[in-house]
Amino acid sequence: MHDLESRLNKLEEKIKQPNFRKNKGLGNEVGYYVFDYHAEKELMVRERIDYLVSKYENGSQDFKLVVFDLYDIIIDSLIREGFLELCMEFEKSKGFSEITKAVNEMLRMEEDNLNNEILAHIRNNTPSNAIIFLKGVGKCFPMLRSHKILNNLHQCVDDVPVVMFFPGKYDGQSLILFSEIKDDNYYRAFKLVD
Template sequence: MASLEERLDIAERLIKSESFRQNKGLGNEVGYYVFDYPAEKELLVRERVAYMKNKNSRGTDGFELVVFDLYDIIIDILEKEGFLEQVYKFEKKKGFDRIIKSVGNLLKINDADSLIVKHIQEHTPEDAVVFLVGIGKCYPILRSHKVLNNLHQTLDRVPVVLFYPGKYDGQELVLFSTIKDDNYYRAFKLVD
């Protein structure tokens, strides 16, 4: 079994290959991938993703690595719409479960026109590889399957890699070693 650092090295090499960026060898499937890792290694993964992004910004790879922190997108949308302070007040009055539903409705998480998906679409250039990070910070407001399913319907021109703090066996995700997400994913495991 490869160490996390070795798996990240492999992932970095993979995204640089032309065949990866052109979705070759996937049987006409859209290139959606999950890179799973132990949740306690979150800071290491964040550092490595930032390193890959910085290294790619020199423009020598032939593509742009675009990193979307899903938590930051949620906060930015709430701030832009003027709802962030209201969310705090609403949570005090109604509790966190109501916030999950209210924020989900505001962001249209369950809809084809999800504001998160729209943001990703609008900020993804043609020759890109997309990294989705921050899913652990969003839980339980945002579930990874919602983003992947909605994005899968609209963004098919570039490969997308979800960095997932938990286990992915090729069919289901387990977050934080205890929370099982029983949804089926049309995503490939990036590195075993």
């Protein structure tokens, strides 16, 4: 990966292009992108996302940056359903793999439909002129696998670009998280910048 600062600058230039926001030039594919970076640069990426949101929130552009932290969505859902404390106890008694299954079931992550809690939240909170930034992928791994979001999000959000910030490496086909864990699932996404 090239210098992260220059890649983040390229990201900003890319999102300002009208063709990017209209999903032009993608061979009729949905405009989903992955911005990969080294996990140790997470704080730098978070700061830049916050900076971009602040910079473009005044309405000087014809788009709105909408940021969804996948981890925060999961925690908020668990709190709303009254399951957060129960999950902590369940993890102690049954283990992490069982709590992962239980949370995925509660969020309806195994279902390929619009009743999925995370997809519904994103759909219901995205204006028509948005560019969606998805972050928090590393914080919720392996509780939530990013391919489940990208491969199902097209059912409810296909008219605005989506950029997933991924703390690992994306080769255009597979995501490699934390230099050790390879996810060979197919991703409906393009690499945003090299």
